[in-house]
Amino acid sequence: LAKTTQPISMDSYEGQEVNITCSHNNIATNDYITWYQQFPSQGPRFIIQGYKTKVTNEVASLFIPADRKSSTLSLPRVSLSDTAVYYCLVGRGGAAGNKLTFGGGTRVLVKP
Amino acid sequence: DTAVSQTPKYLVTQMGNDKSIKCEQNLGHDTMYWYKQDSKKFLKIMFSYNNKELIINETVPNRFSPKSPDKAHLNLHINSLELGDSAVYFCASSPRDGTQETQYFGPGTRLLVL
Numbered sequence: 471l472a473k474t475t476q477p478i479s480m481d482s483y484e485g486q487e488v489n490i491t492c493s494h495n496n497i498a499t500n501d502y503i504t505w506y507q508q509f510p511s512q513g514p515r516f517i518i519q520g521y522k523t524k525v526t527n528e529v530a531s532l533f534i535p536a537d538r539k540s541s542t543l544s545l546p547r548v549s550l551s552d553t554a555v556y557y558c559l560v561g562r563g564g565a566a567g568n569k570l571t572f573g574g575g576t577r578v579l580v581k582p
Numbered sequence: 583d584t585a586v587s588q589t590p591k592y593l594v595t596q597m598g599n600d601k602s603i604k605c606e607q608n609l610g611h612d613t614m615y616w617y618k619q620d621s622k623k624f625l626k627i628m629f630s631y632n633n634k635e636l637i638i639n640e641t642v643p644n645r646f647s648p649k650s651p652d653k654a655h656l657n658l659h660i661n662s663l664e665l666g667d668s669a670v671y672f673c674a675s676s677p678r679d680g681t682q683e684t685q686y687f688g689p690g691t692r693l694l695v696l
Contacts, residue, residue, distance in 0.1 A: 502682045513586070513672050513687025514625070521682075555623060572625040 474558045474573035481579045488545040490576045492558030495539045503534060503541045504559040508575070514557060518543065545578075553580045585609050586688035588673050594694045595663055603658045603691045605673030611686070613637075613679045614656035616648060617672040619690070625672070631656055632679040663695045 475493040482488045494503070502521055506514035518525055520532040520541065531544040545552055558573040586607045595601055607614060615638075616628040630638035634650040645661040660667060670690045676683035 504682075504684075506685075511690070513674070513690055514685075515687065516684045519682065519684070557625060572627075575623050575625070 474560055476556075476558055476573040476576045478574065479577040479579070481581060482548055483581050484549055485547050488548050488552070488578055488580075490543045490545075490556055490558075490578070491540055492543070492573055493540045494558070494560045497538050497560055501538075501560050503532070503538075504561070505530070505532065505541075505543045506557045506559060506572075508555045508557065517556070548578075548580045550580050550582060552578065554578060586673055586675055586686050588671075588688040588691050590691060591689065592692050592694075594696065596696055597663055597665060599663050600659070600661045601663060601693075602660070603671055603673075603693075605656050605658070605688060607654055607673075607675040607686070607688075609675060609677075609686060610654075611675040611677050612653060613676045613683065614650065615674040615676075615685065616656065616658050617674065617687075619670040619672060621669070629656075629658075630679070637679060665695050668693055668695045 473496060502519055504519040505517045507517050508514040518527055518530045518532045520534050522534050522538060525532045533542045543556060555575040555577050557575045589604045593601060613632045615630045617625050618628055619625050627640055628642045629648045631650045634653055647659045648656060650656045670692050672690050673688040674685040676685045
C-alpha cells in the first residue's frame with residue numbers, strides 16, 4: 471500500500487498562500503492522489519484530485535512532480551475559515567478492491 | 583437534504599454491549615464505506631461495499647460486521663464492545679468503486695465505550 475506522510479501542523483496568516491506536501495514514495499501506477507479537508511466535528515470534504523502534473527480548481531491547486539512520489543496542495547490567500555485538518559489520500563483501484571490510505575493529516579491554523 | 587446521514591450522532595455504552603450505527607446516502611451512489619478515526623485523527627478504512635457486495639475488509643476484528651440491506655444503506659454492527667473501540671466512525675459513499683471517485687462523508691458517529 472502507498473503510505474503517505476504529511477507534516478503534522480502548519481501555521482499561517484490570513485491572505486497568505488499555504489502549501490502542504492504529502493509524500494507517497496510507494497505510489498503505484500494506477501493510484502490517484504486526492505486531498506480532503508476536515509473541520510472539527512464534521513466529516514472530511516473533497517478538495518481536489520490529480521494523477522500527474524498540475525490541477526487547479528476554484529479552491530486549490532495540486533502540484534504533482536513527474537515521479538509522483540509526492541504532491542503539494544496549495545491554498546491561495548487563506549482565510550480564517552480555512553483552519554482545518556487536510557488529508558492526503560492515495561488509493562489503488564483494481565479487482566481486489568480499493569486500498570485507500572489516508573495520511574495522518576496536517577492541521578492548518580490560520581491566524582488573523 | 584442531507585447527502586450522507588448517520589445515526590446516532592453520539593453513542594455512549596458499556597463494555598461488552600452490542601451496538602449498531604446506521605448510514606444512509608441519498609446520492610444514488612454505488613459504493614459505500616466505513617472509516618474509523620481515532621483520537622489522533624488517523625482515518626482508517628474498515629469496509630467498502632459496492633452494490634451491496636463487500637469489496638474491502640481491512641484488518642478489523644470480526645466483532646465488526648457491516649450489513650448492506652440495499653445500495654443506499656450500509657450499517658455497522660459491533661459486538662462485545664471494547665474500550666479501544668472508542669472513536670469517531672464515518673460513513674462515506676462514492677458514485678462508483680474507484681480511487682478517482684470523490685467520497686462524500688457523513689457527519690460521523692462518536693462512540694464512547696466505558
